[in-house]
Amino acid sequence: MDKCSVTPKIVVTLSSTNNDWKETIERLSENMSYIDMMEYRADLCGELAVEDYIADLKMLKEQFTLPLIFTYRSKGQGGKGEKEPHAYYELVKEIVAANIIDIIDIELLLYEDLMDELIEAARMHHVQVLISHHEFDHTPSSKDLIALYNRMQGLGADFSKVAVMPADVRDVLKLLLAVYETKQNCDNHIVGIAMGEQGKLSRIAGGSFGSSLTYGHIGEEAAPGQLHVKQLKSLLEIY
Numbered sequence: 001m002d003k004c005s006v007t008p009k010i011v012v013t014l015s016s017t018n019n020d021w022k023e024t025i026e027r028l029s030e031n032m033s034y035i036d037m038m039e040y041r042a043d044l045c046g047e048l049a050v051e052d053y054i055a056d057l058k059m060l061k062e063q064f065t066l067p068l069i070f071t072y073r074s075k076g077q078g079g080k081g082e083k084e085p086h087a088y089y090e091l092v093k094e095i096v097a098a099n100i101i102d103i104i105d106i107e108l109l110l111y112e113d114l115m116d117e118l119i120e121a122a123r124m125h126h127v128q129v130l131i132s133h134h135e136f137d138h139t140p141s142s143k144d145l146i147a148l149y150n151r152m153q154g155l156g157a158d159f160s161k162v163a164v165m166p167a168d169v170r171d172v173l174k175l176l177l178a179v180y181e182t183k184q185n186c187d188n189h190i191v192g193i194a195m196g197e198q199g200k201l202s203r204i205a206g207g208s209f210g211s212s213l214t215y216g217h218i219g220e221e222a223a224p225g226q227l228h229v230k231q232l233k234s235l236l237e238i239y
């Protein structure tokens, strides 16, 4: 086994419509043995008050003791979040201070001074930092992807995540190579996701290249190409 090879943790992406969690909770309970972590996608739950997001997080954490990631994905990054950078910053800061989550997803595109403050707040509250970036228009070269990962590392990310929308399998290879090369020189978590049909390979085999997390669903895909966690688990066993 290559020294970079890891067994990726399976993260389930969660959200509710109209604050109705009943079905999601049932599905979560049924699929617990395939899941290592939960991701709460705040932007997919609607523009709620901070207290309402916190109530959801508490409910999830009380019922399922798995590590919990908070993500508010902005529109430009493939989510539904409408918040401007300062409102995004305020929300994330309050969520971190609530001492309920384990990992905070922060978008790389955030202004650098706000990013620094958020990372400091996360450290203060013992929350791990996951810096993320989504590229939908094109897949950068492996060299540029490595530079992106290095930038995230330089900012102090515990997890550095890049997701791309590949046009062909060559783009998937570019991403996997970038994950592999970055992982050669760092001990922190690197995550590489190629979305869409062509990218499914990265969700299953990414661990062999050093990718630490793979995201799946328990009902409907939250991003193009996501697999059901049960299927993910059985495919990951091959590796």
Ligand SMILES: O=C1C[C@@](O)(C(=O)O)C[C@@H](O)[C@@H]1O
Pocket: 013, 039, 041, 071, 073, 105, 132, 161, 163, 193, 195, 215, 216, 222, 223, 224, 226
């Ligand atoms: O960044 C990611 C990865 C993702 O976009 C995916 O492709 O599975 C799903 C998102 O919920 C998560 O925040």
